[in-house]
Amino acid sequence: MKQFLILFLFLLAADYALPQNYQTVEIKFGLEKKSVRAAERRGALYISVRDFASKFKVGHYYSTTNKKSELKFKEAVIKFTAKNPFVVITQTGTKVPAVYQMPLSALFYDEDIFVESESFRKYIGKAQLKMLSYTGKPVPVQEPEVKTTTTGTPPSAGSPVRFNYSQRANGSVLRIGTESEFGSFRHSLKGKVLTITLDKTTGISQGIRQSYNDGILDSISVSNISGGIQMRLQTGKSFDAYDIIKNSNKSLTVSFRKKEDAVSPSDLSGKKEKWKFDVVVIDPGHGGKDIGATGVGRTIEKEINLAIGLKLGSMINKYLPDVKVVYTRKTDTFVELHKRGKIANDAGGKLFISIHCNSVAGKKRAPNGTEVYLLRPGKTQDAIEIAEIENSVISYEEDPKKYKELNDENFILVSMAHASYMKYSEKFAELVDINFRNKLEINSRGVKQAGFYVLVGAAMPGVLVETGFVSNERDAAYIRSERGQNAIASSILDAVKAFKVYYEKQMKEE
Ligand SMILES: [Zn+2]
CATH class of the missing domain: 3.30.457.10 (Copper amine oxidase-like, N-terminal domain)
Structure with a gap:
């Protein structure tokens, strides 16, 4: 990990x-x-x-x-x-x-x-x-080489380096701006001190010192070294990971992600629970005014997602009685994507399963089959198009601005958090796919990756399952049928059972 x-x-x-x-x-x-x-x-x-x-x-x-x-x-x-x-x-x-x-x-x-x-x-x-x-x-194009400019400003007139430090829900972000352009930068972490060296910076920075009393950073001190400046970032609180991005020739962004323990809601109720696979979140896609995809034979995605989700939930209740089931919706209602993530996080979910149906406009025969998606930047064109369709639900929501905030350092912090769950998400995706292959009467199109908002919001391992194509006659008939829905739900149940064993074993070892 x-x-x-x-x-x-x-x-x-x-x-x-x-x-x-x-x-x-x-x-x-x-x-x-x-x-x-x-x-x-x-x-x-x-x-x-x-x-x-x-x-x-x-x-x-x-x-x-x-x-x-x-x-x-x-x-x-x-x-x-x-x-x-x-x-x-x-x-x-x-x-x-x-x-x-x-x-x-x-x-x-x-x-x-x-x-x-x-x-x-x-x-x-x-x-x-x-x-x-x-x-x-x-x-x-042969660009003229960027020359390091020497500012004629005396050092007392303005600091050659500025800091802008701010807090996020899952970490701290420091923006470093320099008066003159710097060449390259280097960084190293020793104990609690992160040292960042900017080459070819000019100006006297010796003695600049800044202290903070919130977040991960305690203080920064700056000194001149030959040909550049060196910043020592003293951290106080512990962190899981850090990342440095060069925004321009005059600016860097340093992101620190909080230790997972510090933000995990399940930690509040005792350390022991973290190792226990005790809550599964089932997210039947779409609902209410957002009907999802529509296909042959009046197949409506939101209805199928809910039917399969409810069947899966009652199977988990029956066969895994010590695992609590939390639904993002249990009825035909519209739930915003960010709320689905919040429901999952508030419940201290250990696994997030989003249930959907696929669709391709105007093609009744091909394509067909199931797909299991992991959160990651889209890879193939098909994966991207599906992400577009599923994400387009945002336009129904009252305040789409919320999603625009998912950018720059926020996005980096979220992706960093998900990287630590990736091993688990991959394992679960693989288990679902194996069960689909063995038990369903429709094809498997395998495990794929794309960026889904609903997965970004849930701070836990998670997958998005496309149970079949509503645009394909055979798939649509199967996912509409009681038999098909039961087979899909019980395949996911078997994957959850196997995943529970894997999760608890891994967590004990870590
Ligand atoms: Zn969908």
């Missing part, structure tokens, strides 16, 4: 610290053709939102504090956020925001947001009527 977390953190840090490789690419937008700034990373091409806006004279608003770029078209406003895979499109008429997830997070270089070119084309296409296409191969 720990090794996994370290690797994960390393990947996160590497993700944003790599040097940019600028290009230009010719874009045809409507009738116009322009060369637009782009950046290449790991074989993918990313388009500069700022440059696109200026070349095609699209209204553009950039927020320095939130690192968000908005493009304002006549039909809608589209918003991209740095280091974040979510896109928000707000139609001018209805003002209802819809949230989508891109396969690759937007990049952030030099106070500009870069969006992966295929996603950019797709979502710009969704937001307005003009066609966007790429008409040429990207051409590399």
